Amino acid sequence: MCGTCNGNSNSTADEAAVATNGPTTSNGTHPVQGQPKSSPYQSVQDYLSNVGRYKIIESTLREGEQFVNSFFDTETKIKIAKALDSFGVDYIELTNPCSSPQSFEDCKTIANLGLKAKILTHVRCHMDDAKKAIETGVHGVDLVIGTSSYLREFSHGKSMEMIQKTALEVIAYVKSQGVEVRFSSEDSFRSDLVDLLTLYKAVDNAGVNRVGIADTVGGATPRMVYDLVRTLRDIECHFHNDTGCAVANAHSALEAGATHIDTSVLGIGERNGITSLGGLESSLKLLSIHAKAILANPSTYEIISPEDFGLSRYVSISSRITGWNAVRNRADQLGLHMTDDQVKEVTAKIKQMADIRPLAIDDTDSILRSFHLELQQA
Ligand SMILES: [Zn+2]
Incomplete structure (x- = not known):
């Protein structure tokens, strides 16, 4: 509902009549109510789609810490972790414990809170980082390394062969410690597809628990995402929002068979941030709303109920145009x-x-x- 509406416009009675009787066509007949044969709100339902069964890797405490000027002290991190846990996210991802002594301590503290969500930390695919991560007692380690020619040349300088060798060593170590391990490429969308497939096949054979792709520079479109994820399938996805596509890309990834999506609260993260937790949940919630409910009440301006997010409806009254x-x-x-x-x-x-x-x-x-x-x- 719009905050300026005083509910006394002439349309109200008409809308109420339509809500009771259904929409009227120009010749005065009432079409049969219910799900239309085709509607833009219908979800893609095919054997690939994971829209109804996906897991959230919540990265406010990792990616969100990379947001400009963001600073979470330990107490704030604990509050955020507990709130995310009670929201029901599957994983909570924390900043690399090698980043600073406090990051190391915070990883230990949050890993020991006894939350239902699994606690992960995101580290470079390097033995030193992996060892430090294991010391914190986290449930899982997310390994990441750049695979695009840009990152290989200007970031770590490793060949694909070197990347694979290091990845297999680090994965074997993390697994030997009884800890879940994910391997993800950075800048996946600007990487060579054959390189990616070769590398992912090798880490899969090494028994990695999850593999991931990342649109690190935020340039992918939903169509590109659909095509890449459909090729790779059971995969975790991380989307940056530089072109405003992060939620749409996550949605498209799930339709193509992705299993895990990385999110942050309000989408905070490096530069323009990543897929927002609320935006993704809203886009997926929408699919479960039967079109009949929308048709039955055309005066409804809300497609998402605030109660779905544990909130009550608040109509803004803080402006000069308030009714x-x-x-x-x-x-x-x-x-x-x-x-x-x-x-x-x-x-x-x-x-x-x-x-x-x-x-x-x-x-x-x-x-x-x-x-x-x-x-x-x-
Ligand atoms: Zn990122």
Whole structure:
């Protein structure tokens, strides 16, 4: 619902009638309600699609730490890890413990919180990093190495043969410690496909638990993702959002048979960030909404229910274009009982303030509360 709507427009009665009787065609007949034969909201249902069964690797505490100016102290990291765990993510990925002494300590602390989610750390495909990762007590180690010619030439300088040799040694070591291991290429979309397939076949034979691909530079499109994932299948995917495609690419990857998607809260990460946890969940949630429900109520502007995310609906009332019905809704949520005239009066006060400066939710709530208190004291 739009925050400026006062619910008294002429369309309301028409919409209510349509909601009851179904949409009316130009000749006055009511078409049969239900799922249309074809709809853009219908999901792709084929044997490849993993849209209904996928796992989240939540990387706010790794990729999110690479977001410009981001800083999480230990206490904040614990809070985030617990919140993600109660949200139900499958894995929580942490910054490389080699990054700093505190990163090492934080890995140990979070790995020992006893959360349901498995704790991973993301390290370079290097024996020193792998050993340090194992010391922290994490459940899994995510190994990563660049495979594109750009990264091979300008980052680590290793040939594909060297990469494979190192990968097999490090994977064998991590496995020998009884810890889950993933191998992922960096900049996969600018890597040679034959190189990738050769390398992935070798690490698969070495018994790696997961393999991953990453659109490190964020230039892939959903179509490219579909084609690459369909070739590689059971794979973890990491998408950067430089061209705004990170959620769409994740969705496309799942349709092509990917099994795991890396996300972060609000999509924070290096540069423009990665697939956002909320965006991905929303895009997938949408598929489970039967089109009948949308047809039955054309006045519905929300395709996702806030309750699906453990939230209640909040209609913004913090602007000069706020309508009094929206203010009434918020007052009711806060348990502040007022007559219509009183709500209109406090709406005028909110508009006055909003003309002067931007208001936050807390500002409008306190205007409502103090107005209500004055009414009671009068
Ligand atoms: Zn990344």
